[in-house]
Amino acid sequence: MVFILYPNVKKEKIDSFISGWEQKGFSTILSIGTEHTAVCLIGNTAEVDLDHAVQTSEIVSYGKRITEQYKAVNRTVHEDNTIIRVGGVSVGEGYFTVISGPCSVESEEQILEIALSVQKSDAKILRGGAFKPRSSPYAFQGRQAQGLEMLKTVKRKTGLPIVSEIMNQTQIELFEEIDIVQIGARNMQNFDLLKEVGKLKKPVLLKRGLANTIDELLMSAEYIVSAGNGQVILCERGIRTFETMTRNTLDLSAVVLLKQKTHLPVIADPSHASGIRSLVPPLAKAALAVGADGIMVETHNNPAKALCDGAQSLDLNQFENLMDELKIRAAVEKKEI
Ligand code: PEP
Ligand code: MN
Helix, strand or coil, X not given: CEEEECCCCCHHHHHHHHHHHHHCCCEEEEEECCCCEEEEEECCHHHCCHHHHHHCCCXXXXXXXXXXXXXXXXXXXXXXXXXXXXXXXXXXXXXXXXXXXXXXXXXXXXXXXXXXXXXXXXXXXEECEXXXXXXXXXXXXXXXXXXXXXXXXXXXXXXXCEEEEECCXXXXXXHCCCCEEEECHXXXXXXXXXXXXXXXXXXXXXXXXXXXXXXXXXXXHHHHHHCCCCCXXXXXXXXXXXXXXXXXECCHHHHHHHHHHECCCEEECHHHHHCCHHHHHHHHHHHHHCCCCEEEEXXXXXXXXXXXXXXXXXXXXXXXXXXXXXXHXXXXXXXXX
């Protein structure tokens, strides 16, 4: 249940309204938007008489029931788009932020060469996996803590903010200097990890699980935001369907729906969604066309020799060409790239 307050209500009145509900056993979310201030109740609101609650309060303009279980990430509760700022870069409505880099960090030379090149092409954030979740225990598992050190060195040399995947909560300290913590598809419902990154004061890139619904993705984001960290970027990275010709199926309607349902930024990952290099540029352009706030694209200085996901990685020239095409389209969409 959400109460929309009259404009310019004094803070003391809002505080006493909130504490009244909290004394009755409800939790609350206060959302101060540009158009209005809202107070959302969390708890057994089925027992609350909405009309009575509105009529008996001098500060409430109107109220409505929220059917969705997610509240903090719900656009109905929080009207303004969340724009995430990281190292001078913005992610959210009005921007098309491109994150690029290799699937995994292989060596300092490799990550530096890729970083300098994608930066020249105007990617704003560098990606690179240090801890890799692989289906096979025999596959390359990433450079791990050493890989994070390589990323930090490259961040110092280029100034690019870094995103890298965390696999479990024991790794939190290692990520101290990493700008954005990624939760991968396989960990989307690792609730202990979600609660832990909810305590961080840095952005979290939350990827949709291979077989998770849009609702479940929003509930996972709710875990992080309700734990105190409002800086969540959602990522549609393809879901598993009956189709075998692509690695996954990019669910573009999820991008559109997510933008409607939540105020959080939504990006797409055309690399893991397709698994095929030639599909990446068209899907990247499609993501921009349906309203994504950005993309994450895998790039490599030598895709044929990549230790992970070479078949879906663009080489550095292909990435530059894609960026040229995206820049034209971003201007049409009135988004800053
Ligand atoms: C990745 O981005 O490196 C990755 C492993 O992706 P996903 O979790 O979407 O499979
Ligand atoms: Mn990958």
